[in-house]
Amino acid sequence: MTISTEQKEAFWRDGFLPYPQLLSAEELRALQQRTEDIAYGRVNLPADIKGIPILQKEPSIIKGEAKAANPLDELRKINFPSFVDEVFQHTARSPKIVDVIVDLFGTEDIKLLGDQIFMKPPHLGSAKEYHQDTASWPHLVPQSQITCWIAIDAATVDNGCMRCIPASHTLGLIQLQHLPQLLTDEVKATDRAIELPAGGCMFHHSLNLHYTGANTTAYRRRGWALHYMIAQSRDLSAPDEVHVDYISIRGKSYPGCV
Numbered sequence: 001m002t003i004s005t006e007q008k009e010a011f012w013r014d015g016f017l018p019y020p021q022l023l024s025a026e027e028l029r030a031l032q033q034r035t036e037d038i039a040y041g042r043v044n045l046p047a048d049i050k051g052i053p054i055l056q057k058e059p060s061i062i063k064g065e066a067k068a069a070n071p072l073d074e075l076r077k078i079n080f081p082s083f084v085d086e087v088f089q090h091t092a093r094s095p096k097i098v099d100v101i102v103d104l105f106g107t108e109d110i111k112l113l114g115d116q117i118f119m120k121p122p123h124l125g126s127a128k129e130y131h132q133d134t135a136s137w138p139h140l141v142p143q144s145q146i147t148c149w150i151a152i153d154a155a156t157v158d159n160g161c162m163r164c165i166p167a168s169h170t171l172g173l174i175q176l177q178h179l180p181q182l183l184t185d186e187v188k189a190t191d192r193a194i195e196l197p198a199g200g201c202m203f204h205h206s207l208n209l210h211y212t213g214a215n216t217t218a219y220r221r222r223g224w225a226l227h228y229m230i231a232q233s234r235d236l237s238a239p240d241e242v243h244v245d246y247i248s249i250r251g252k253s254y255p256g257c258v
């Protein structure tokens with residue numbers, strides 16, 4: 001067991017668990033460097049995976065309303081880094097992360113369903129509105145996935161750290177048009193800002209409602225979200241729905257399952 005009983009209980013009670021010390025300085029530096037290498041085109045990557053672009057720019061850059069100081073700070077997201085790059089996949093398989101995922105799920109059989117790096121560049125990084133990650137993959141059942149969100153840079157309130165509404169994962173999946181009625185100012189005032197040092201992380205449940213604000217500072221805030229599921233999950237997507245080929249991270253696969 002890599003987390004205490006109290007930490008495990010806190011995760012299932014609140015729907016998230018801050019974990020401030022995950023990566024060594026060397027591991028962190030390697031990931032920071034790799035995002036730069038990808039942004040500057042020094043790594044040979046496909047342009048897309050099943051039609052989903054790997055690099056996505058900030059809307060203000062695309063519209064020509066803003067200019068970034070360098071290619072790294074033009075990006076809003078790097079999609080599927082673990083699916084296209086061995087450095088990121090190596091970390092996605094790290095026992096430091098996977099042992100915690102195994103403890104939280106209570107099974108050794110784990111797959112990765114997706115990942116992305118939210119780049120939140122200085123001054124330009126836009127907000128990501130309150131959402132549940134399950135809304136992006138409602139076809140996966142049970143609707144219980146766990147994300148490890150790694151701070152590749154220090155994450156603060158001012159540069160757009162994660163903010164989570166405690167226990168919101170117990171509400172089930174909420175349709176987009178119903179969220180405004182739930183997210184009153186009083187409810188938003190209960191959200192917990194999870195500030196993290198670079199190299200720290202937070203685990204959150206896929207039904208937890210969370211938000212990140214705009215980056216109003218001169219400091220970059222890269223956050224890498226890795227989404228894990230149990231290998232006994234089923235994928236109910238229709239034949240014309242596109243998804244990546246899930247990566248087996250640990251343990252066995254099951255017939256008829258992801």
Ligand SMILES: O=C(O)CCC(=O)C(=O)O
Pocket residue numbers: 118120128133147149160210211212223225
């Ligand atoms: O890092 C961000 O800005 C958003 C992250 C997020 O929403 C997620 O990991 O689900």
